Amino acid sequence: MDELLADLRQAILTQDENGALEVTRSLLESGESPRAILESGLAEAMLELGRRWKCGEAFLPEVVVAADIFARCSELVEPALLESQEARAPSFRLVLATVQGDLHDLGKNIVGAMAKTVGFDVHDLGKNVPVDQIVDAARELKPCIVGLSALLTTTMPQQKNAVAALEDAGLRPEVKVIVGGAPVTQEWADEIGADGYAPDAASATELALFLID
Ligand code: B12
Known part of the structure; x- marks a missing residue:
């Protein structure tokens, strides 16, 4: 199984689309955990490519x-x-967005x-999402949690703006805000008044469950 995960990483790194799809199917057929395929296969490969x-x-x-093959x-x-x-x-609602100016969405999608696997009713607003749209979604969809992704140091301030705009509104x-993305840290989350930060999708899910508890 580890060998197949290594093959998957290699296929992404060499932009071998057919190979990557084939190995992904083999991993699924051989019973590998979908989480491991996402995190130890796909996400690891993108990190290495980065x-x-x-x-x-x-x-x-x-x-x-490679990002297209990943998707x-x-x-x-x-x-x-x-x-x-x-x-x-129970079906708690989670609104997700990659903040304005940022087109990185692979991590947010994971x-x-x-x-969803733990039952969240996920509303994904997509990427490059302006603060106003995040506030409107929070008002209309009444989520328990809003999750904001930023992969660029230049777009992280949009997370701060979104927290402030939700406060102003x-x-x-009623709504907790969690933040993530490669350059984001717990310190940043504390600084901008977010309710939490998680470094990966598995811990983001745990954090979300903790916050609704
Ligand atoms: C793939 C990629 C791209 C793709 C994105 C495709 C897509 N659909 O997402 C493309 C080619 C479009 C791209 C473009 C650019 N990119 Co880019 N990109 C990357 C790369 C290589 C991988 C990112 C990725 O997908 N990782 C895999 C996923 C699974 O990991 P992740 O996103 O970190 O998500 C995980 C966690 O962070 C967390 N998480 C993510 N979101 C959230 C949200 C919440 C709420 C929580 C709790 C957790 C959480 O969970 C996820 C899953 O475990 C990174 C390198 C890196 N080290 O991150 C550079 C990187 C982010 N890009 C970078 C740059 C500079 C750019 C460009 C400016 C390049 C250019 N000159 O045009 C443009 C910017 C475009 C824009 N306006 O956004 C820099 C940023 C540097 C900086 N300091 O800001 C990086 C770090 C590369 C580098 N080393 O220089 N990029």
Whole structure:
């Protein structure tokens, strides 16, 4: 199984779409946990690609293609992830968004997929979402939790703006805000007055469950 996960990472890193889809299917057929496929396979590969990109060993077009393959593979995994759900929380609503200016949505999508497995009614507003839209969704959909993703240091301030705007709209007593994304930290979450931070999708789900408890 570890070998297949390594093959999946390699297929993403070499932008081998057919290979990646084939290995994903093999992993699912051989009973690998969907969470492991998402985190130890797909997410790990993107992290490695990010490292290579940063030091000039990979280039933007490769990252674009790999991100597309990532999304296609996770579409295959999501149904299995939902079937594997263990404890269903009563249907609490979670609104998710990648903040304005930010087009990174792979991590947010994994957070949404995992939150569904524990019964959250997930409303995904997508990427590049303006603060006003986040506030409108909080007002209209009345979620228990709003989750905000930011992958760029330049878009993190939008998380802060969203917390402030929810406060100004008088919605903060009813809605918890959680934040995440590669550059985000617990310190940042504390600084902007968010209710929590999680470094990955599994802990984001645990955090969300904790907050509704
Ligand atoms: C893939 C990728 C892209 C893809 C995105 C495709 C897509 N559909 O998402 C593309 C090619 C479009 C892209 C574009 C750009 N990117 Co980019 N990208 C990446 C890369 C390589 C991987 C990100 C990723 O998908 N990781 C895999 C997922 C699964 O992990 P994740 O997103 O971190 O999510 C996990 C956790 O963070 C957490 N989480 C995520 N969201 C949330 C939300 C909540 C509420 C919670 C609790 C948890 C949580 O759970 C997730 C699952 O475990 C990173 C490198 C890196 N180290 O992150 C660079 C990176 C983020 N990009 C970077 C840059 C610079 C850019 C561009 C500006 C490049 C350019 N010159 O155009 C543009 C910006 C476009 C824009 N306006 O957003 C920089 C950012 C640097 C910085 N300090 O801000 C990075 C760090 C690369 C680098 N090392 O320089 N990028």
